[in-house]
Amino acid sequence: MHIMEGFLPWQWCLVWFVIAIPFVAIGVKKIIEIIRDHPEQKMTVALAGAFIFLLSSLKLPSVTGSSSHPTGTGLSAVLYGVFCTSVLSTIVLIFQALLLAHGGFSTLGANVFSMGIAGPAAGILVWLLLRKANMSVPVSMFFAAMVANLFTYVVTALQLTLAFGGAAGYGTAFVEFMTVFAVTQIPLALIEGVIFGMFAKYLSDTRPQIFGIDTANEVTA
Amino acid sequence: MKMENKWIYIIGFAVVAIMVLGILAYGASKDFEFGGADDQGGDVISDLDPEYEPWWDGIWGDYELPGETESMLFALQAAIGAVIIGYVIGRLHNPNKNKRE
Numbered sequence: 316m317h318i319m320e321g322f323l324p325w326q327w328c329l330v331w332f333v334i335a336i337p338f339v340a341i342g343v344k345k346i347i348e349i350i351r352d353h354p355e356q357k358m359t360v361a362l363a364g365a366f367i368f369l370l371s372s373l374k375l376p377s378v379t380g381s382s383s384h385p386t387g388t389g390l391s392a393v394l395y396g397v398f399c400t401s402v403l404s405t406i407v408l409i410f411q412a413l414l415l416a417h418g419g420f421s422t423l424g425a426n427v428f429s430m431g432i433a434g435p436a437a438g439i440l441v442w443l444l445l446r447k448a449n450m451s452v453p454v455s456m457f458f459a460a461m462v463a464n465l466f467t468y469v470v471t472a473l474q475l476t477l478a479f480g481g482a483a484g485y486g487t488a489f490v491e492f493m494t495v496f497a498v499t500q501i502p503l504a505l506i507e508g509v510i511f512g513m514f515a516k517y518l519s520d521t522r523p524q525i526f527g528i529d530t531a532n533e534v535t536a
Numbered sequence: 537m538k539m540e541n542k543w544i545y546i547i548g549f550a551v552v553a554i555m556v557l558g559i560l561a562y563g564a565s566k567d568f569e570f571g572g573a574d575d576q577g578g579d580v581i582s583d584l585d586p587e588y589e590p591w592w593d594g595i596w597g598d599y600e601l602p603g604e605t606e607s608m609l610f611a612l613q614a615a616i617g618a619v620i621i622g623y624v625i626g627r628l629h630n631p632n633k634n635k636r637e
Contacts (some may be wrong), residue, residue, distance in 0.1 A: 316574070317574045317626060318577065319574060319590070320593065321592040322577070322578055324591075330594075333629075358627060359624075364620070365616070365619075365621045366617065366621065368613055368616050368620070368637055369617025369618050372611075372613035373614060374554065374572065374610070376568075377559060377570075378562060380563060380566065380570060381570060382570045383573040384614050385626075388620070389616075407592070410613060412594075413595070415606060415609050415610065416601055416603065418574075421592050438591065442579050471577075479584050479588070480580055482587075483583075483585070491584065492577065494608075495574055495580055499573045500573075502555060502559060506552050506556070510552065513544065516545075518628075520541065527604055
């Protein structure tokens with residue numbers, strides 16, 4: 316999902332920055348509000364961020380013979396929404412771009428969009444649908460985390476297709492990028508789903524109000 | 537109920553471990569190198585558009601971090617996350633606060 320430094324024409328870098336910045340700005344405002352108005356939720360925000368930190372640092376092998384990362388955005392997306400998740404993802408992506416030369420600053424906007432905005436949005440959609448259908452919290456979380464992960468990489472493939480499809484044809488380019496990113500990601504998305512499903516089970520046993528409170532907030536927001 | 541929960545976690549972690557080991561075993565049989573998908577994305581770009589030159593090397597320029605340092609930093613990132621998760625689980629587990637109604 317990390318588009319490498321310099322591997323996106325600057326015009327596209329600009330486009331993705333313009334799209335991503337408003338989400339991050341609103342997210343910063345929302346996180347400040349949560350910490351001010353609901354200090355008891357500080358810990359859950361930290362927890363959601365910690366999962367992104369932990370899981371996105373794990374490089375896992377996949378059946379295609381390459382390695383890739385989980386994204387870890389599922390919990391944050393479900394509990395705090397797209398805006399807050401975009402902020403937490405930005406922190407992780409800056410850490411990786413600065414220290415690990417993984418991803419990059421020019422491509423930060425594009426990477427924040429795929430990992431922090433589009434993927435989580437898809438995860439939230441799945442979460443809401445499954446919860447409406449009366450699925451349990453752990454099962455809904457399994458699918459939400461899995462879809463958030465997978466869709467992040469589909470969006471990366473789309474971003475690269477848009478930028479580089481011109482020369483070889485958009486169809487061919489999309490298939491190529493999907494093979495590298497999305498197919499590799501399928502087993503990792505399953506693993507991430509299992510991890511989040513288990514944690515959601517733990518949370519819903521020990522602190523069911525974490526998920527209950529959230530639905531109340533969702534309705535008012 | 538408690539016992540049943542324990543089994544859910546044991547089975548969950550076992551599934552994750554078996555999947556990772558299974559993928560590695562499959563990779564070993566096919567001689568996979570398991571290089572980063574991000575780098576392969578770069579290779580696909582060079583294939584599709586050989587004219588394209590990356591226009592910026594980033595703040596570190598040509599310098600590539602030593603593999604040892606890179607794995608240290610990835611471990612550090614994981615550790616930061618794991619410490620926070622462990623702390624929160626510890627707080628949630630406090631039996632005094634764990635009232636059930």
